[in-house]
Structures are given as C-alpha cells and as structure tokens.
Amino acid sequence: MQRKGPSTGNRDNARDRITACAVREFMEKGFTGASLRAIASSADVTTGAIYGYFPSKEALFDAIVGPAGDELFNRYVAAQENFYDLPLESQTFDGMQAYERGLVHEMLDFVYDHRDEFLLIFAKSTGTAWENYIERFIDVEEESTHRYTRVMREQGIAISDLSQTTSRILSSMFFRGYFEPLLVDMPREEAHEFIADYERFFHAGYLVLMDPDFRPLTQ
Template structure:
C-alpha cells in the first residue's frame, strides 16, 4: 500500500511539474494534472489541499536549500573578525556562487518553477527576498569598512538594492536560458569578477 501511495504521489508531482512548467502556476489546470497523472480529483486532494500546496511540494525543498545556503554564507561572513572581512569577501562570494551554479544545474526543472513560474504563490518574490537580504548584509559590511577606516562614498539602500538586483537577476539567467553547466560556471565566474571589481571601486577598499 505504501509503495502504491508513493508511486501515485510521484505521478501527481511529475504531471504537475509538466503543467506548471508549461503554463505557470496561475495558468495550470488541476483537471489536466489529474488526467495526466491517471488519478481522480479526489485522490489528488488526498495528497494536497490546493494547487498551491501541490506547487509548494515541488519547489519548497529547493527554495529552502537555496535560501538556507545563502543565509549560511551571509552569516558566516558577518561573523568573521571585522579586520579580516575585506580579504575574505571575494572568497566567500565565489564559494557560494559555485555552489549555487552546481545546485541549479542539478535541479533545473523545479528551480525554474521556483524562479520563473511562481506568480500567484508565496514564492513569487523569492528573488526579491534574496536581494533584500543581500542589501541588509551589504549595508552592515559598509559599516565595517567605515570602522576600518576605508573612505568610501555614501551608498544608500536604494543603490545597493539596484546593484544586488542586477547581480541576482544576472546569475539566474542560467535558469531562464537553460545554460549548459560549463557555460554557466564560466558566466557566473565572470559576473562575480565584474561585480567584485565594481564594489571595490565604489567602497574604496
């Protein structure tokens, strides 16, 4: 019985993946999902209370992984002694971005749902939320640089948001365009070099 239930769940989620990928969350039809999965509507509701719950069952593990590793990178950097943070900035960023590229390339379909097909769900602003966190920790780092004696121009929250938004949207182009992994690694590495050089110029570090 357990094996049958697990197999049914897998069929529902695979059918949902295909429907959400084609039409996005808002355009997806539960009726088509149950037909494709070969189950009844009642059977589907035995597993999921709503279309959003079904969508969440596919993307939540990947949202949690991406956000969790992102927060780990931010907090571990912020917890370093202030005097060594400038020399570690590029290293910490490079390690996280390489991990992100690997993860995205290993989980392309559900990550693409999360980033590109989530309008109308609680995941709709996932990237924006990452940007806001990046801005928060960037402003903290700028305060550290000030205490370390680096003379830098005033960078307000809005400008930091614009820069961070451009960076994250650039990184996630590898999802939008289904880039081969080797190309994605190369592009994201070059993008990181570009933004690191720009930040160093702006903050005078």
C-alpha cells in the same frame, strides 16, 4: 470482511505520479494556467485524490519547489553569517571576493542540480508566493552591503556609503543576472564561466563605488 485501504507503497506511487505530472503541467502552462483536472488525468487519479495529498493547487506547487527553494535561500543566509564569523583580517575586499567566488559556484551547482524546481520558481510561479522569491535574496544582500560598511568603519577603514536605492538596484541586478544562465538553458560548464566573470564584474564595480576617494563624473 473489512476492506483494506491502499498500501503505503501504492499511496507513495500515486503521490509521485501526481508530482511528476504536475511538474510537466506547470512547466508547460505556468501555475495560473495549470489544471488539477489535467494533472489528475495524466497521473491516472481523480482530482479528489490530489486533494487528499495537497489541499490546493498552490500547495502542490509549493511541495514541488519548496524544498530546493528554501534550501538555496537558507544556504545563502548561512553563508552571509559565516563570512562575518571569519577573522577580521579575512573580511577585506580581497577576502570577500575569495569567499564570494566559492559561494556563487556552489549555489550555481545547487540550482543546476534542481533545474526543474528553479525553472518553475523563476519562470512559472506567477500567482504564487514564489513569484517574489528573488526578493528574499535581494533583501539579504542589501542588508549585508550596509552591514559590511558598518563593520569596516568599526575597524577604522574608510568606506563610502551606498544609498539605499543604489544598493537595492545593484542587488536586484546581480541576482536577476545570476539566475539568467538557467533561464536561457546555458550548459552548466558555460554557466560557471559566465558566473566567474559576472562576480568579478560586480566586485570591481563595488570597489569603485565604496572607495572614499571616488568622485562620480558630473555633467
């Protein structure tokens, strides 16, 4: 008699157990310290069974965080493009702030809806490609800042340039602070209040720096 292999239901159940146990292991020990042997033991499977689903420890980590991580970034990129598809009269500083105000809260809800995945990305991903995840957002934001300057000038609006270094540092500061509520376990409602203030703070600063009449204080 031919021996039957594991049913699809059993295979899916084993895969779910592996990923659930992996989340706990990665959360406790980080990617580098996590052990496939410990994950296998917790999931009641062999280490070889894990390799049947995931070719490496990093592939397992990627399978856990990748869907949410990629979705958030793709949403952010799409939102940037959508802004430049708006009528030109909506691309003013005030229009940008109104647009960003909605975007930052939508993104925050997505992050909190996928709390474990983003905690793993931002706090436990050293040793994987995900440890540089935030740089993706910084790259897009930096380019968008310079793109906005070009668009405004094409419309005859005077606007000051930000140096590449300044733009990069400000973009980095924004995104590192933006994800901080999650890392300090701030409740979602409080995080929304913080993000509302945070967005206004940065928008006001950019207004000053991009004002052609602004003259920085010198010693």
